[in-house]
Amino acid sequence: MTLPTIAVHLDHTERCEVRTLLAARLARRHSSHLVGIVTTGIEGIPAPMPAHAELEGCIAGASLHLRRRAETVAHVFRCRIAEPTLASFDTRLVDGEPVGAVIGLGRASDLVVVGQADECAVVDHAVRQLPEEVMLQAGRPVLIVPRAGRFDGALDRVLVAWDGSREAAISVHHALPLLRKAAKVTLISFLREGDASAERALCPGEMNNWLLRHGVQADIEKVETSWRFSDALLDSAAALESDLLVMGGYGHARMRERMLGGVTRDLLARATVPVLIAH
Structure with a gap:
């Protein structure tokens, strides 16, 4: 299993540079073709009636501004990619909003790179939901880059x-290209004390053998904890100095996850290292 095509969502925010450079490093390391996805935000608007020429001019001016901004984002992407001499890349300039474009074009890739949602940012609800919707609908693994921090390493220490x-099995399978090149892989499971049924479901020995057959040597850890699993996972990632977290997404129905404050939703909001997630 390889990563022939990596897609990355581009926008005009400051975090786009971090996301782009991380995607470019992955593309170089895996000899991937990198696709930059830029959306204009221009929706299909019916032409005004002839009597509304002033309105028509305002709409045309706004559309021109949005298109030029998107073209600038694409140009900056090409400049950033050319500097580290990435051989194979292109851009897709798409009208409309990001969610549909990233989902559609992401399905023709092997990995989709997006930014972590920022609840405080001045963006609409659809943009804030981008990581979640792409993960649920694209049918591809999604790499979510945190809203803060620099990630200049090679994602060599994977938790x-x-x-x-x-969901966890799907995510680990999709992560194999990254796991094979990692310097250290730790597979960790959290248990509640006395939860025998959960312990039986883990099968850590079988997973270890499966990873070895795929060329991945991992440390296997089982940890009993009274903490919330999301807290325990973030704490372990910090203690192990992990620079990539691999996890499954939404083991329960999404509405139930929201009501219960599920691990997936919590990690999507709070992760401080890149997260590879699949559903």
Whole structure:
């Protein structure tokens, strides 16, 4: 399993540079073709009636501004990528909003790189929901880059959250290209004391053998904790100095996750290292 195509969402925010450079490093390391996805924000608007020429002019002016801004984002992306001599890349300039474009074009890739949602940013609800919606609908693994910090390494120290679930299995499978090149992989499982059914579902020995057959040597850890699993996972990532977290997304129905404050939603909001997640 390889990563022939990596797609990255581009926008005019300050965090786009961090996201772009991380995607470029991954593309170089895996000999991938890198696709930069830029959306204009221009929606299909019916032409005004002839009597509304002034309104038509305002709409045309706004559309021109949005298109030029998107073209500038694409130009900056090409300049950033050319400097580290990435051989294979292109851009896709798409009208409309980011969610649909990233989902659609992301399906023709092997990994989609997006930014972590920022609840404090002055953006609409759809943009804040981008990581979640792409993860749920694209059918591809998503790498979510945190809203703060620099990530200049090669994602060499990987922490894999393993709970024996379907979603975790899918995420680990998609992460194999990254795991094979990592310097250190730790597969960690959290248990409540006395939860025998959960412990049986983990099968850490079987997972270790499976990873070895795929060329990945991992440290296997089982940790009993009274903490929330999201807190325990973030604490372990910091203690191990991990620069990538791999986890499954939404083991329960999304509405139930929201009501219960699920691990997925908590990690999507609070992660301070890049997260590779699949559903």
